[in-house]
Amino acid sequence: MQQPITGYHRDDESHWVAELACGHNQHVRHDPPWTVREWVTTPAGRDSMLGYRLDCTKCDRDEPRDNPS
Numbered sequence: 001m002q003q004p005i006t007g008y009h010r011d012d013e014s015h016w017v018a019e020l021a022c023g024h025n026q027h028v029r030h031d032p033p034w035t036v037r038e039w040v041t042t043p044a045g046r047d048s049m050l051g052y053r054l055d056c057t058k059c060d061r062d063e064p065r066d067n068p069s
Contacts, residue, residue: 001059004051016040018049023065024058 003020011017011027018028030037039045058066 001056002053003056003059004053005049007050008046016046018054020054020056022056022059024056024063025066026054026056026058028054 001022003022003024005018006021007019008028009017009019009025016028017025019025028037028040029035030040039049
């Protein structure tokens with residue numbers, strides 16, 4: 001299920017994690033050549049992707065929210 005990015009935070013290993021509107025989190029690593037996401041490396045790049053929809057497999061599996069509200 002597609003969910004928009006609403007914010008970001010870093011995990012314990014300093015990797016960027018996207019916070020999705022559904023309450024789930026998803027890593028958004030720039031790890032070439034496997035994953036190329038240069039936008040995650042700068043504040044402007046991350047800001048430009050706010051609202052971008054990622055496929056949330058946790059929603060597909062009906063998992064509970066990572067960010068309870």
